[in-house]
Amino acid sequence: xxxxxxxxxxxxxxxxxxxxxxxxxxxxxxxxxxxxxxxxxxxxxxxxxxxxxxxxxxxxxxxxxxxxxxxxxxxxxxxxxxxxxxxxxxxxxxxxxxxxxxxxxxxxxxxxxxxxxxxxxxxxxxxxxxxxxxxxxxxxxxxxxxxxx
Amino acid sequence: xxxxxxxxxxxxxxxxxxxxxxxxxxxxxxxxxxxxxxxxxxxxxxxxxxxxxxxxxxxxxxxxxxxxxxxxxxxxxxxxxxxxxxxxxxxxxxxxxxxxxxxxxxxxxxxxxxxxxxxxxxxxxxxxxxxxxxxxxxxxxxxxxxxxxxxxxxxxxxxxxxx
Numbered sequence: 001x002x003x004x005x006x007x008x009x010x011x012x013x014x015x016x017x018x019x020x021x022x023x024x025x026x027x028x029x030x031x032x033x034x035x036x037x038x039x040x041x042x043x044x045x046x047x048x049x050x051x052x053x054x055x056x057x058x059x060x061x062x063x064x065x066x067x068x069x070x071x072x073x074x075x076x077x078x079x080x081x082x083x084x085x086x087x088x089x090x091x092x093x094x095x096x097x098x099x100x101x102x103x104x105x106x107x108x109x110x111x112x113x114x115x116x117x118x119x120x121x122x123x124x125x126x127x128x129x130x131x132x133x134x135x136x137x138x139x140x141x142x143x144x145x146x147x148x149x
Numbered sequence: 150x151x152x153x154x155x156x157x158x159x160x161x162x163x164x165x166x167x168x169x170x171x172x173x174x175x176x177x178x179x180x181x182x183x184x185x186x187x188x189x190x191x192x193x194x195x196x197x198x199x200x201x202x203x204x205x206x207x208x209x210x211x212x213x214x215x216x217x218x219x220x221x222x223x224x225x226x227x228x229x230x231x232x233x234x235x236x237x238x239x240x241x242x243x244x245x246x247x248x249x250x251x252x253x254x255x256x257x258x259x260x261x262x263x264x265x266x267x268x269x270x271x272x273x274x275x276x277x278x279x280x281x282x283x284x285x286x287x288x289x290x291x292x293x294x295x296x297x298x299x300x301x302x303x304x305x306x307x308x309x310x311x312x
Contacts, residue, residue: 023164023165023166023169023294024165024169024294024296025293025294025295025296025297026296026297027296094165097165101168101169101172104296105172130198131198134194134197134198135194136190136191136194137190137191137193137194137197137208138190139187139188139189139190139193140188142187142209143187143188143209143210143212143213144213145213145216146213146216146217146219146220147217147220147222148178148180148205148207148209148217148223149207
């Protein structure tokens with residue numbers, strides 16, 4: 001099973017994992033890394049080392065908050081020489097939950113990376129945009145007969 | 150119609166949770182069987198808006214759901230059926246739908262209800278309906294999400310001294 005490290009500025013990673021449990025339920029092989037004021041890249045590298053040490057040689061997917069931020073920059077140094085690790089930026093709840101689902105279904109690291117990119121973007125919608133294209137139900141008519149609809 | 154999974158969830162179709170269950174039970178169709186939602190154009194439209202994209206989804210009354218269940222052109226259709234409460238399960242059975250097991254997933258707390266788990270509350274009317282379902286041999290299981298633990302629902306009612 002691919003291991004997942006959620007790494008963010010502040011406590012977002014911890015909260016994101018707690019929130020995802022409400023929607024997905026229990027999860028294994030997920031670690032959180034926080035980056036606090038006053039810390040530097042070296043602290044993050046230590047934290048990544050510790051986090052990855054909990055996993056047995058499994059591939060690791062890092063989901064980090066900001067492209068170019070310290071959690072990303074440290075992860076990129078950590079991952080650059082590793083075949084079986086990757087990083088996806090812009091972590092959000094739709095991304096994380098979809099990745100967990102894909103992983104449960106046996107997804108490989110490469111597949112999880114694609115799922116993360118798609119789901120992270122696809123979870124962003126405008127109600128008005130969808131609603132303006134939606135056909136409004138006509139319940140009186142639709143509840144007749146024995147055909148689905 | 151093959152009912153792959155029958156779930157009680159007062160939110161009916163509900164974002165990622167619906168998605169998780171559809172994946173888990175392998176159904177291509179979701180039917181939310183609920184009289185008041187089926188009569189409410191806006192609620193129906195909004196429920197369909199959040200249904201998982203790759204499934205066919207319907208919001209229909211209990212009676213219409215039972216009529217479609219009996220329509221032979223849907224014999225091979227694999228369905229995730231969601232209802233609001235146990236009384237509606239009884240109504241489906243009385244209308245001819247075969248039900249052997251029910252996943253009690255989520256019933257939102259309202260005044261006068263008893264909290265059974267983090268996600269499930271029951272009213273006195275619900276308790277009576279659950280007792281009747283149990284009497285008819287329907288297996289009732291408490292489970293919120295596909296990968297959280299399942300437990301026997303009637304035992305839970307007993308431990309809460311509701312039966």
